Amino acid sequence: MRILQVASEAVPWAKTGGLADVVGALCVHLAAAGHEVILALPRYRDLNAPGPEPDSPIVPVSAGPAASVGVRTTGSGTGFDVWWVDAPDLFDRPGLYGTPDGDHPDNALRFATLVRGALGAARALDWRPDVIHAHDWQGALAPVFVREDAKGGQGPAPATVLTIHNMAYQGSFALADARAAGVKRSAALTQGRRVSFLKGGILTADRVTTVSPQYAHEIGTPRLGFG
Template sequence: MRILQVCAEIYPLLKTGGLADVAGALPAALSACGAEPRVLLPGFAPILADLHDAVELARLTPPAGLEAADARLLRGRLPACGVDAYVIDAPAFYLRAGGPYADAQQHAYPDNHRRFALLGWTAGKLAQGLDGGWRPQVVHAHDWHAALAPAYLRAAHDAGVRGLPASVYTVHNLAYQGLFDSHHFAELGLPPSFFSMHGLEFHGRINFMKAGLYYADRITTVSPGYAREIQTAEQGCGLDGVLRQRTHDLTGILNGVDESVWNPALDALLPAHYSAEQLEGKARCKASLQQELGLAATQASPLFCVVSRLTDQKGLHLILQALPELIARGAQFALLGSGDAALEAAFRAAADADPAHVAVRIGYDEAFAHRLIAGSDVILVPSRFEPCGLTQLYGLKYGTLPLVRRVGGLGDTVSDSRLETLDEDATGFVFDDFSAAGLLGAARRALALYRRPADWKSVQQRAMRHPSGWRDAADQYLALYRQIAA
């Protein structure tokens, strides 16, 4: 089956969040199942730099509002990702000094509606046979950046084009929707009727995410729990009504872990390797990490870690409130992340006040993230909401027990450790109330279990053996593709 995956970023070339991890891992998992996936990406500098055997497939002539000087579509291969790719080479749109979505001051580019509408429009053209040697049977669009792809497919169908592929739209995070002022609609080249309640219109503005939800043949999101939650007013971000109307077309498919990247038995970024059967290397990883961070060198203190964007969604203010008690009870804490300036400053202040027990690195460093997760004992993910979450999956894989709030994919992947569950399915620590008290209740259970090494090891080994690869997700996606392609 031929699948065109449409997305804005892909690991390891360009990553701002979990979307890139999924975009990088899913094609390989689909290929292993016998499918033929290709990806369509904007021509950001890291992507162009890795594109091998590139040939110009076509000069792009989009609607006037989406024109970019000398825009062309390249076809080649991304060796770092192991996938065949189409890349939109439009320097005026994608080669900028800042990030993929915002400038160096974190101001969103004012023409983002044009930059990512071109991505969706190009997907529509590939769906109609722009590459005469390869035509997709399914177009799979990811998040708001690619959400107009199903809309352009619907517009082509309404214009009489036949033989179009089916479409799937995946919501990775409903909170980021791609909202733009209504006067930009004319630049998109879509039929006027598409700017309506039954289309892109959302409280008088353009909503890219809504286009994907409305026009795609099927909708998926990244965990069964999140699929249920986004149909409620509390977590629907204003789109719960649209999602409830399409409830029979909505499926939650849990993300997996790319085991070629995240595997403590093989990870070249670690100072020592280990597995569920041979855990000795994890202690060496912890000792090395404590030395690297300047923390007190002791195995007796459980080391809690965070690897996260510093945003309100992630519940990190709860950790700041709970941190004094954690340290008083003998724990250590280390964080890697960046984002909200106030949170950055608060965590820096905590580290400055107690450098023997608290270490903070602002920014993102992929290699250090591996060392931090491998060397820690507990990974904290106390999110307000969490579509799937990947860090708790990395924690399970690395025997770093996740402490999570029971929400979205966190609740789907982590089983709470209590006395009555230790010999059954316990793999971490789970709390419900979004408060520092709720977090501390789970942390106290973690601290108590850590003082019982045999029980800790039992839960740790169960966590590491928890199925977390992409094969099951790939099978579910392929079943969905086949269903709608038929």
């Protein structure tokens, strides 16, 4: 089975929390089980392990409003490849999500571009995944965009899975930020007067999972569901 993982972090390259540990381990185990796995990650400025070389081949991709987006491919050394979504204007800066002064103000555009870059690379390289597995709000637009593409007649849609690692972070943005990111307003995404990337993923993915049965129970409660 061909599986495209879309995440904002994974060990050993980039980590702020447990998301990175789970994604990195999952890719290794799926590859060891015989699946063809590709992990899409942003090409951040600061990586904890080697990423692509500056002069490595780059495949230009269409990624919405963001300019100069390409994808570079490297091996992981553990049985799967990594697609690095290379958008210097968005990812060549300090901090994965922000600085001590606060979140990056264009995070909606940054992670919409991550998802579009991953999907665009699959088209450009003619690599058709059977499953697209998105992680947390940063990857949650993947099932949204896959459904939009299917309605637009872009061929059979892959199955989509969204895993919630931390429900407290939902990718909630002002409508203007979503528009600037090229994200269409829809009932699935709208939450009050804002847009929630995580909500959109939950409502459009074929399957929604969490990191454990216990966490699945916890986020179904009023206190930890953050609804």
